[in-house]
Amino acid sequence: MKKNNNDTMQLIMDTGQFLIQERGYNAISYADIAERIGIKKASIHYYFPSKQDLVQGILHRYRKEFLNELDQIDQISINSEEKLFRFFQHYRETLANDAKLCLCSMMAAELVSFPIEIRNEINGFFRDNENWIEKVIEQGKESGSMDYQISSREQSRIIMAFVQGAQLLARSSGDLHYYDVMVENLIKKLKP
Amino acid sequence: MKKNNNDTMQLIMDTGQFLIQERGYNAISYADIAERIGIKKASIHYYFPSKQDLVQGILHRYRKEFLNELDQIDQISINSEEKLFRFFQHYRETLANDAKLCLCSMMAAELVSFPIEIRNEINGFFRDNENWIEKVIEQGKESGSMDYQISSREQSRIIMAFVQGAQLLARSSGDLHYYDVMVENLIKKLKP
DNA sequence: GTCTATAAGATGATAGAC
DNA sequence: GTCTATCATCTTATAGAC
Numbered sequence: 001m002k003k004n005n006n007d008t009m010q011l012i013m014d015t016g017q018f019l020i021q022e023r024g025y026n027a028i029s030y031a032d033i034a035e036r037i038g039i040k041k042a043s044i045h046y047y048f049p050s051k052q053d054l055v056q057g058i059l060h061r062y063r064k065e066f067l068n069e070l071d072q073i074d075q076i077s078i079n080s081e082e083k084l085f086r087f088f089q090h091y092r093e094t095l096a097n098d099a100k101l102c103l104c105s106m107m108a109a110e111l112v113s114f115p116i117e118i119r120n121e122i123n124g125f126f127r128d129n130e131n132w133i134e135k136v137i138e139q140g141k142e143s144g145s146m147d148y149q150i151s152s153r154e155q156s157r158i159i160m161a162f163v164q165g166a167q168l169l170a171r172s173s174g175d176l177h178y179y180d181v182m183v184e185n186l187i188k189k190l191k192p
Numbered sequence: 193m194k195k196n197n198n199d200t201m202q203l204i205m206d207t208g209q210f211l212i213q214e215r216g217y218n219a220i221s222y223a224d225i226a227e228r229i230g231i232k233k234a235s236i237h238y239y240f241p242s243k244q245d246l247v248q249g250i251l252h253r254y255r256k257e258f259l260n261e262l263d264q265i266d267q268i269s270i271n272s273e274e275k276l277f278r279f280f281q282h283y284r285e286t287l288a289n290d291a292k293l294c295l296c297s298m299m300a301a302e303l304v305s306f307p308i309e310i311r312n313e314i315n316g317f318f319r320d321n322e323n324w325i326e327k328v329i330e331q332g333k334e335s336g337s338m339d340y341q342i343s344s345r346e347q348s349r350i351i352m353a354f355v356q357g358a359q360l361l362a363r364s365s366g367d368l369h370y371y372d373v374m375v376e377n378l379i380k381k382l383k384p
Numbered sequence: 385g386t387c388t389a390t391a392a393g394a395t396g397a398t399a400g401a402c
Numbered sequence: 403g404t405c406t407a408t409c410a411t412c413t414t415a416t417a418g419a420c
Contacts, residue, residue, distance in 0.1 A: 023304045029414080109360065234405065
């Protein structure tokens with residue numbers, strides 16, 4: 001049984017992802033990542049020949065893991081209100097852990113730096129989120145716990161825009177409480 | 193009457209601001225700006241010795257001009273609904289003109305790249321916006337055109353988070369219509 | 385698979401001529 | 403005020419030893 005690449009490779013992706021979420025793609029280098037891990041730049045190039053390869057790998061994994069997380073929420077929640085609350089909590093954790101942003105909102109800000117395939121994957125992530133929220137809202141409408149005046153699709157997009165903006169503003173303010181109060185009040189507004 | 197620095201200086205700031213709103217602070221260089229204007233890098237260093245000086249100048253001017261714009265909206269609008277609509281239109285124009293983001297949401301994404309004075313100015317911009325929206329909502333509550341269930345302050349923060357996120361997602365989707373429909377539906381939700 | 389060494393180019397910044 | 407020339411440093415990336 002051969003020793004797996006995975007240890008180093010995952011460590012590179014973990015560190016790269018962390019730094020991108022914190023600082024942005026254009027603010028980090030192979031040297032930053034290598035130094036943090038305690039390896040050399042050339043080792044990163046072995047796994048990810050170019051920086052675009054690296055960010056694509058990180059992005060693809062992130063999207064996949066995020067979908068798993070949403071799946072988990074579906075399984076452990078008893079109703080749509082709880083699902084939505086856990087959704088907001090998930091975005092809160094990113095912020096609470098070293099003041100990071102969602103990988104895709106950071107990359108969406110730096111959108112022009114990326115080729116079309118990567119842009120499509122970023123948009124895919126947003127669509128994943130919207131689709132999931134839409135289903136949750138549909139469920140909430142059926143059970144009578146959510147506002148049925150505007151379409152579920154549009155409601156899900158508003159929530160998605162809100163959560164990305166809330167994360168950005170809360171980090172900028174340096175106060176996690178800022179995020180909590182905003183979410184609390186938005187949830188009020190989603191009720192019928 | 194001496195020839196004014198202002199021509200070149202303003203041109204540098206205009207170009208720098210444009211490029212930051214499009215690509216981000218860490219994605220642009222003195223060379224990019226110089227090339228666009230048709231001057232040399234050294235000329236930019238004459239007006240703005242360091243890159244931080246440049247971004248601080250751009251940011252300060254942006255915040256001032258934005259406050260003027262909000263003042264203008266106050267003067268030409270007949271009620272709070274119109275004010276809010278024009279507010280969203282202003283953010284829409286940024287997006288419509290070469291798919292740029294708000295300077296401060298871009299800089300908020302790159303927050304860790306900046307020293308404390310610049311971070312404070314970014315937050316000042318967000319506070320300016322929140323204060324203005326809060327007043328508009330107060331006015332709307334008095335005239336009965338806006339939802340009075342949650343505090344005006346919190347409602348203004350939700351709107352601020354929303355508009356920043358909406359801009360980000362709409363640009364990423366490449367479809368301005370995405371922004372319009374979101375705004376339209378959010379406005380519905382703000383009514384009593 | 386990880387390293388050293390190195391390339392080729394870009395970056396922010398400065399000195400000094402005009 | 404704008405330029406040329408130059409700097410030290412950092413960047414992504416590759417070749418080749420171990």
